[in-house]
Amino acid sequence: MSVTETRKLSRIQKERRKEILAAALDVFSRDGFRGASINTIAKEAEMSTPRLLYHFSGKEELYHELLKSVLLLWLGPLNQIDASGQPVEEILDYIRRKLRMSQHHPRESRLFASAVLLGAQRAHAEVFDSFRVIFDDKISLLSQWMDDGKLARQDPHHLIYSIWATTQHYADFEVQIVELSPEKMDSLFTDAEAYLVPMYRKLLTPDT
Template identity: 45%
Template sequence: MPDSLPDQPRKATRKSPAPKRSKIQQRNRSAILDAALEVFSAQGFRGATLDQIAEGAGLSKPNLLYYFPSKEAIHTELLSGLMDIWLDPLREMDPQGDPYAEIMTYVRRKLDMSREMPRESRLFANEILQGAPRMMDGLDATLKPLVDEKARVIADWMSAGKLKESDPHHLLFSIWAMTQHYADFDVQVRAVLGPEHDPFQEAENFIETFYARMLRP
C-alpha cells in the first residue's frame, strides 16, 4: 500500500472584520446615544421610551431600531462606555506619587467630571438606585478589584505615616459622595446657593480645605 499522505496544514480561520460604518451610520449612532443619554439621565431607564430617544435623535423609531434592537441595548452600550471613563481617574492614582497630591488630583478630576458630565453621572446614579441590573457584572469584575487595589495603596500610605489613619474604602466613598452630589443634585444645590454662586468653584475650595484637615499628618 502506498504511504499515506502527510497531514496538510490547516489554514488559520480568520474572523471577518466588522463592516465599516458609513459616516451617516456613525452620525446616526452618535445622535441616538446622545439623545438616549439625555432621556435616561432625566427619566431613568424605566421612564425612558424609544419614542423619546428617536425624537431626540431626529430619527424615526424604525430607523432607530435599525441601529439598536431595543432600549436595553442602547442603555447597555452607554453604561459599558461610561464604566471605563468613570474609573480612569482612580486607575491613574500612582502608588509612587505623593499621597496627598495623588488623592487631591483624584478629587479634582471627579469634581471636574461632575461639572462636565452631569448627564453621565445621573445615568450611573439611576442605574445604581435600581440595583444595577444592567451593570452588576461590571461592578463585580471591574469596580471592586480596582477599588480594593487602591484602598490597599491608601492603607499603605497611612501605615507609613504619610496620611492620617482612616478607612480607605470609606474615604473613597466620601469622595464619590462629595463630588458626584454636585451633578446628581444640581437643581437642589443651585436652589439653595442662588444664581450668584458658582457651586463647583466653591465646592473645590471647600473640598480642598476639608481633605487637607482630614488627611495631612
C-alpha cells in the same frame, strides 16, 4: 455598491449611532432606565422609532452601550491615583478630577447613579467587575500609605465613599443646588474646590 460608498455608509451609520447615544444619554440620565422609552429617545434624536431600531435593538442595548462608555469615564479619575506620587496630593488631585467630571459630565454621572440605584441588576457584572478590581487596588494603596504614616489613619472605604458623595453631589443633585443656591451657580465648582480641598487636606495630613 462600491468600496467608497460602503465606507461612506459606515461613517454615516457611526454618526447616526453617536446621535442616538447622545439622545439616549439625555433621556436615561433624566428619566432613569424604567422611565425611559424607545419612543422618547427617538424623538430626542429627531428620528422615527423604526429608524432608531435599525441601529439598536431597543433601550436595553442602548443602556448597556452607554454604561460601558460611562464606566470607562468613571474609572479614569480613580485609576489615575499614582502609587509613586505624594499621597495627600494624589488624593486631592483625585478630588479635583471628580469635581471636573461633575462639572463637564453631569449626565454621565447621573446615568451611573441611576444604574446603581435602579438598574445595576441589568448589567451587574459589566458594571461592577471592572470597578471592583480598580477599587480594591486603590483601597490597598490607601491602606499601605496609612500603614507607612503617609496618610492620617482613616477607614479607606469610607474615605472613597465620602469623596464620591461630596463631589458627585454637584452633578447628581444639580436641580437641588439650582433651587437652593442659584446665586452660587456661576462659581459653583471653583467654590466647591476651594471648600473641599482644604477640608480633605486637613483630614488626610498625618500628625507630625
